[in-house]
Amino acid sequence: MPPAPPSDATHTTGHAGRRAIAGSDLELTFTTRGDVGELELGGIGPVELVAAAVGAVDAVRTAHPEVAFHLAADHPVDVLDPLPEALADAAGLPHRRDLLQLRRQLPVPPDHPSRRGAPPVALRPIDLEGHGRPDLAEDDPDIDRPWDDPDGWPPDVGAWLRVNNRAFADHPDQGAETVETLVERRRGEPDDAGFLVADDPARPGELSGFCWTKVHPATDEDPELGEIYVIGVDPSHRGEGLGVSFVLGGLDHLASRGIGTANLYVEADNEPALRLYDRLGFTAHQRRRVYTA
Known part of the structure; x- marks a missing residue:
């Protein structure tokens, strides 16, 4: 340090x-x-x-x-x-909330058991600007777009806000995203290649879900890490197994960039998610405790 x-x-x-x-x-x-x-x-x-x-x-x-x-x-x-x-x-x-950091090595082998039965999905990079992505700097002229009107932004912005806020309606951190918070969270990201979304074939203009990945440079304590930052599945597609497919798509993307270790955070009491990530070969690495008033 x-x-x-x-x-x-x-x-x-x-x-x-x-x-x-x-x-x-x-x-x-x-x-x-x-x-x-x-x-x-x-x-x-x-x-x-x-x-x-x-x-x-x-x-x-x-x-x-x-x-x-x-x-x-x-x-x-x-x-x-x-x-x-x-x-x-x-x-x-006084209040405690525990998150577990899970990790696994990359790539996920083609014959890994988690791939069997995973429904096929077509993931693509999100299009936040309609024509590539400008630097989201403080002086970005796009920041003058209306924060309260997703229709003033490229279609993927509104589509992602809708699917995210439906998927995380009961989540304390993730369920109230706006254009402004999305831009803030994307600030400093080098590109949108790792922010993967899936179009909903039954609902034109909507997304069935997404897998948002991030890359963290190596430190004295850790290797370069590819994070499964957020995955979300629209409630209308729950029970279809898309979560496995989205995570595998994110892991495959990270492996294609030469990253050898993936990580993610999950609520320590989220048993369904823990079972999913166990099937995907993740193991517990660290506990993050969040303390609130």
């Missing part, structure tokens, strides 16, 4: 920043989307750092009073690190 900045310095770029935890080389990073934000504790430290960590949390909250923050921290699969547990309690974030 690079040297931490001075403990009284907050560094902010757009909707992200970091805050050092005094007396350690740990940092608290933060991101915001509208009036919600995430604080992430990077690394493992002794529980004695909790007072300094609370100070960092309070500093970020003071700087962004309009944002409701939650805390996220990574733990081993079967053991909880005491520092984030104590920090969450001290910061008034």
Whole structure:
């Protein structure tokens, strides 16, 4: 980890920043989307750092009073690190939600059992601009398009918003996407080749689902990772086995880019999804715990 900045310095770029935890080389990073934000504790430290960590949390909250923050921290699969547990309690974030990071090696062999019986799907890259994809920079003239009117954007934008928000209607993070949040989430992505969608043959102009992948550069701790970021199946197609096909399509795309390890996050209590990913050869690598008020 690079040297931490001075403990009284907050560094902010757009909707992200970091805050050092005094007396350690740990940092608290933060991101915001509208009036919600995430604080992430990077690394493992002794529980004695909790007072300094609370100070960092309070500093970020003071700087962004309009944002409701939650805390996220990574733990081993079967053991909880005491520092984030104590920090969450001290910061008034008593509720816990667990995500598991799963991984598998790529490619998925052609004769892998998960491929048997998977319905064929035709996945294609999403078309967010109708004619390729311009850089979504701060000065992008397309940002002047109407945020509240998907019809002012290419057809895939509205189609994806509809299928996503139907698929995740009951999900706390994913079920209320808008044009604005989509553009924000795509900002900095090099291209749309890994954002794969499937047209619905029974409903022209609609999507049966999608598999959104991301690529994460190698770090000191991890190899280059290809993430299955989000998969969604329209409720009208549930029970058809499309989820397996979408994940396999995403994994095959990542393997075609030379990526050797895939990962994804899943709710720890989502038994149907865990069974699906077990069939696809994923195993648990890490636990991410999210702490909320």
